[in-house]
Amino acid sequence: MKLSICLFSFLILGVVSYENKFRFAGTVLCRSEKPWCVRIRVIEVDTLIDDTIAADDFCSTEQTRTYDIEGVDENDGILDRNFEIQMVVTHNCSRNTETVFKTGIKRIPLPKAPTEHATIRQHLNLNMNNSQ
Numbered sequence: 375m376k377l378s379i380c381l382f383s384f385l386i387l388g389v390v391s392y393e394n395k396f397r398f399a400g401t402v403l404c405r406s407e408k409p410w411c412v413r414i415r416v417i418e419v420d421t422l423i424d425d426t427i428a429a430d431d432f433c434s435t436e437q438t439r440t441y442d443i444e445g446v447d448e449n450d451g452i453l454d455r456n457f458e459i460q461m462v463v464t465h466n467c468s469r470n471t472e473t474v475f476k477t478g479i480k481r482i483p484l485p486k487a488p489t490e491h492a493t494i495r496q497h498l499n500l501n502m503n504n505s506q
């Protein structure tokens with residue numbers, strides 16, 4: 375009985391998860407006569423269901439806006455060795471309908487302890503539908 379409890383707690387502690395803090399910041403560019411809206415969603419792509427780490431949405435009449443969003447993702451420590459981070463940007467800058475584009479995937483090695491990661495900077499050009 376005692377042995378099985380010991381073994382059980384070892385297994386639990388062996389795969390204990392810890393927090394990774396992320397911060398994403400940058401500028402959004404949209405040349406438009408009309409007001410425009412954007413939704414920025416940052417996801418971790420290599421899980422079964424894409425995990426949303428952080429999200430923000432806003433509308434603007436300016437040509438340039440900044441964003442600064444934070445989020446936390448748990449590191450399960452067993453499945454893989456990298457965070458694979460991608461932004462999904464939905465906007466109506468250049469058309470009446472919503473346009474969606476994704477940025478390239480950024481791989482961040484998994485740290486071995488709780489970590490506050492350096493801010494990830496990304497410029498989003500909605501007219502080009504890409505990131506630069």
Ligand SMILES: *[C@@H]1O[C@H](CO)[C@@H](O)[C@H](O)[C@H]1NC(C)=O
Nearest residue numbers: 408409410411466467469470
């Ligand atoms: C984008 O959506 C907002 C809110 O629905 C609307 O006010 C704006 O005119 C739209 N912009 C364009 C370019 O369609």
